[in-house]
Every structure is written in structure tokens, then in C-alpha cells.
Amino acid sequence: MLGRVLVVDDEKLTRETLALALGDEQFEVVTATNGFEAIARMEETPADVVVTDLRMPSMDGLTFQGIVRERWPEVAVVFMTAYGSVSSAVSAMRAGAADYLTKPLNADELVIRVRRLVERRRDREEIARLRAASSAAARTPGPVFRSAAMVAVFEQAAAVAPTDATVLIEGETGCGKDVLARHIHQSSERAAGPYVAVNCAELNPNLIESELFGHEAGAFTGAARARQGRFEAAAGGTLLIDEVDDLPREIQVRLLRFLHDRSFERVGSSKTQRGDVRVICATKQSLDALVRAGQFRADLYYRIHTIHLTLPPLRGRREDILPLAEHFLQRFSAQRKAATPEMTPEALECLWAHDWPGNVRELEHAIEHAVMFARGGRIEPAHLPQHVRGAAAPPLVELHLEGVERVDMNALLQDTERRLFDWALSRTAGNQARAADRLALSRTTLRSRIAALRGAAAVDDVASETAD
Numbered sequence: 001m002l003g004r005v006l007v008v009d010d011e012k013l014t015r016e017t018l019a020l021a022l023g024d025e026q027f028e029v030v031t032a033t034n035g036f037e038a039i040a041r042m043e044e045t046p047a048d049v050v051v052t053d054l055r056m057p058s059m060d061g062l063t064f065q066g067i068v069r070e071r072w073p074e075v076a077v078v079f080m081t082a083y084g085s086v087s088s089a090v091s092a093m094r095a096g097a098a099d100y101l102t103k104p105l106n107a108d109e110l111v112i113r114v115r116r117l118v119e120r121r122r123d124r125e126e127i128a129r130l131r132a133a134s135s136a137a138a139r140t141p142g143p144v145f146r147s148a149a150m151v152a153v154f155e156q157a158a159a160v161a162p163t164d165a166t167v168l169i170e171g172e173t174g175c176g177k178d179v180l181a182r183h184i185h186q187s188s189e190r191a192a193g194p195y196v197a198v199n200c201a202e203l204n205p206n207l208i209e210s211e212l213f214g215h216e217a218g219a220f221t222g223a224a225r226a227r228q229g230r231f232e233a234a235a236g237g238t239l240l241i242d243e244v245d246d247l248p249r250e251i252q253v254r255l256l257r258f259l260h261d262r263s264f265e266r267v268g269s270s271k272t273q274r275g276d277v278r279v280i281c282a283t284k285q286s287l288d289a290l291v292r293a294g295q296f297r298a299d300l301y302y303r304i305h306t307i308h309l310t311l312p313p314l315r316g317r318r319e320d321i322l323p324l325a326e327h328f329l330q331r332f333s334a335q336r337k338a339a340t341p342e343m344t345p346e347a348l349e350c351l352w353a354h355d356w357p358g359n360v361r362e363l364e365h366a367i368e369h370a371v372m373f374a375r376g377g378r379i380e381p382a383h384l385p386q387h388v389r390g391a392a393a394p395p396l397v398e399l400h401l402e403g404v405e406r407v408d409m410n411a412l413l414q415d416t417e418r419r420l421f422d423w424a425l426s427r428t429a430g431n432q433a434r435a436a437d438r439l440a441l442s443r444t445t446l447r448s449r450i451a452a453l454r455g456a457a458a459v460d461d462v463a464s465e466t467a468d
Contacts (some may be wrong), residue, residue: 035059173310193237219268
């Protein structure tokens with residue numbers, strides 16, 4: 001079930017009609033004839049959303065709303081009202097109602113609004129759950145995820161962490177390869193040792209060998225004194241070689257040797273050293289493809305490919321967007337010594353709709369931008385970077401009427417409606433429930449409109465045969 005909805009109205013036909021429309025959309029629906037009965041229903045099992053008439057005998061809608069707001073403040077109340085009572089509904093909105101609809105009701109519109117209110121409540125509950133997580137976890141940030149894809153990756157990581165096996169982590173830039181590598185280190189028996197990370201893409205190609213293995217004084221121009229390399233710095237711990245796909249081929253040979261017998265020499269030295277280091281490699285490209293292209297050594301690839309973990313991009317695990325956003329909100333608010341602000345549903349929708357080509361790193365920067373511009377207030381879409389908010393969407397339908405003198409509007413609307421139905425059904429393998437959701441319609445309305453279009457087509461065929 002999508003959520004629980006309580007419908008309150010003294011008119012039996014209204015209650016049954018709304019219960020049927022909401023039930024068709026997988027909501028659990030309970031009904032009540034008046035405010036007193038509705039309160040009893042709420043005491044049994046609180047609803048996510050209450051849909052109530054504004055004018056009812058024995059207890060009017062405003063009084064009922066006040067009781068709901070006092071006892072169940074997290075429950076959204078939607079009022080139904082006659083057109084002439086809109087001013088009363090507006091007063092109810094000011095008193096805390098979530099929405100109102102005028103009678104006669106449009107069942108499709110009601111379903112859409114109830115669904116949004118339930119989704120927003122789920123978002124608020126998730127944010128509250130995240131904020132209720134231990135403050136210790138906030139002080140010592142760990143991996144943040146909720147998606148099944150990431151659960152699977154970290155289950156694999158947990159299995160290999162206690163070993164000293166070399167691990168290859170593959171994933172797009174910014175998707176959290178360093179976070180996963182650090183988690184493996186902290187979950188291993190080397191956790192008390194150092195964790196050292198080096199990004200090959202950020203290093204001068206002429207100095208990568210020195211950075212990794214160190215050098216002796218005078219080994220090359222500018223080497224005024226001896227320097228320890230990353231392998232020595234990581235002794236007893238873990239070394240992450242990030243962007244290993246950018247490692248020059250001549251350095252690939254030295255890395256292969258170290259992985260084979262744990263030995264190396266500093267640049268400019270003939271003294272062989274041994275290193276007690278666990279190596280984790282990370283790549284933004286497919287090393288298999290680079291091997292086939294002759295750009296990466298096959299023997300090194302097979303050596304570091306012992307354990308292969310793949311991090312999915314953020315666009316492929318959207319369930320992680322909300323917890324990650326909340327994590328970054330807390331972090332940047334703490335840095336500014338301010339309370340963690342709320343994000344409006346509209347801002348959350350922007351985060352959800354964006355494709356995040358820069359992955360988690362892009363989301364982190366977007367939240368930092370929002371916290372800075374919100375200045376302690378609620379985060380609105382306007383506080384997010386422009387590219388996250390998105391440009392104005394192009395019109396879905398365009399009319400080309402240049403030179404046209406007359407239009408059969410009914411035929412045009414029927415043709416457009418038919419094309420929309422074909423579009424939705426083709427993308428849902430003919431599943432009418434999912435197609436209706438894509439069109440923001442109820443399933444019953446979709447079925448009735450399709451039937452009406454088929455009937456109109458049959459009438460046109462008969463008329464055409466008669467004319468012939």
C-alpha cells in the first residue's frame with residue numbers, strides 16, 4: 001500500500017466514490033461519517049492523510065482539523081468544500097491545512113495531491129530518521145547509503161576487508177571510491193595503521209615514481225634531500241592508488257613487482273626495501289578495455305583484479321540522494337555553527353530529478369552552495385545551483401498553424417490524447433497502472449478514456465462506410 005487515507009464526509013456517495021478512486025491507486029482507505037467517528041478511527045490507526053468535508057453536522061471541519069493538528073501534527077489534512085465556501089478553506093489553510101479541493105471533486109486531481117502529500121511525509125520521516133542517527137556517527141562520517149546496489153557492494157567489501165588481498169574499485173569520478181577504500185581499511189586488521197591515498201591523475205608524470213617509492217638526495221634535479229614515498233608512509237596500513245588507469249606503463253612495471261614480492265627501491269638507490277602495505281587500486285575507466293587497447297599492462301591488470309568491486313553512479317541509485325543530502329546538510333551546517341535547515345519538497349524534487357553526472361561529489365557541492373545561499377533558512381530550489389534546478393522545460397506539444405485557416409479541435413485533441421496513451425503504454429510494456437501514473441491519471445480514468453477513444457474511432461469508421 002502507498003499509504004493510509006481517512007475520508008470524512010456525511011454523504012455516503014462521496015465517501016464511496018473517493019474510497020474507490022484511492023483504492024484503485026493502491027491506497028489503504030478508511031471512512032467516517034463525521035468528526036467524532038473520524039477521531040475514533042485515528043485513535044485506532046492514524047492515517048497519513050485525512051480528506052474531510054469542511055461542512056459537517058455535529059463537528060465542523062475546522063474544529064476537526066484543530067483536533068487532528070493538536071494530536072497528530074504530522075498528518076496532512078485536505079479539505080473538500082463547495083465553491084461558495086472557498087474563503088473558509090483558505091482560512092483552514094492558514095490554520096495549517098495541507099490543501100483543499102472544490103466540489104464537485106475531480107478524482108484524478110485528488111489522487112495526485114494525496115500521493116504527493118504521502119510522498120512528502122515519507123521524505124520528512126526519512127529526514128527525521130537520519131537526523132536521529134547517533135551524533136557519534138555524524139562526528140565520524142562513514143559510508144552513507146540506502147540503496148540495494150550499495151548494500152551489495154559493502155557486503156562484498158565486508159567479506160574482503162579482513163584479508164590482505166589487493167582490491168580493484170571501479171566507478172565514475174566522484175562516486176565514492178575513496179570512501180569505500182577507507183571503509184575497507186577501517187574494517188580490516190590494519191585499521192590502527194595509516195591510510196594513505198595518492199591520485200595518479202593529480203601528479204606530475206615525471207614525479208609519480210618518486211611519489212610512490214620515494215627518492216634519495218641528488219636522485220634528480222631538485223632532489224635536495226631524501227624523501228619517503230607513499231609505500232613507506234603507508235607501512236603497516238593501506239595505500240589507495242586512485243586513478244590507476246593514469247599510471248605510466250613504466251611505473252606499472254614497478255607496481256607489479258611490489259605486488260608480487262613486496263619489494264621496491266627508492267629512486268636513485270640500489271637498496272631494496274620491503275613494504276608491509278595492503279594496496280587498493282581505483283579506476284574511473286574499464287581496465288579490461290584499456291588492456292585490449294594496449295594502454296594498460298595485462299599482467300598488472302590480472303594481478304590487481306583479484307577482488308573487483310564496482311560502485312554504481314548516483315543516477316543509478318537514487319535512493320541514496322536523500323540520505324547523502326541530509327549528511328552534507330548536517331556537515332556544512334555544523335561548519336557554519338548553525339542548525340541544520342529543512343529542504344522544501346520542491347528542492348528535494350530538484351535533487352531527485354537531476355542526473356548527477358558528477359555523482360556524490362557534485363551533490364556535495366550543490367548542498368554546500370544551498371546552505372551558503374539559504375543563510376540559515378529553509379532551502380528552496382532557488383538556493384540550489386542553476387544546473388541542478390534545471391532550465392525551463394521545452395513545451396511537450398507545439399502547434400504549427402502557419403497558413404492554417406481552420407482546425408478541427410476535437411479531432412486534434414483526440415489525436416493528441418491517443419498519442420499520449422500510446423507513448424505511456426509503450427514505455428510500460430502495456431501496464432495500464434504504470435502508464436496511468438506516467439500521465440498523472442488514475443487507472444480507471446485511463447481505461448475510460450481509452451474506451452472512449454475506441455468508441456469514437458468506431459463511429460468514424462461507420463460514418464466513413466456510410467458515406468462510401
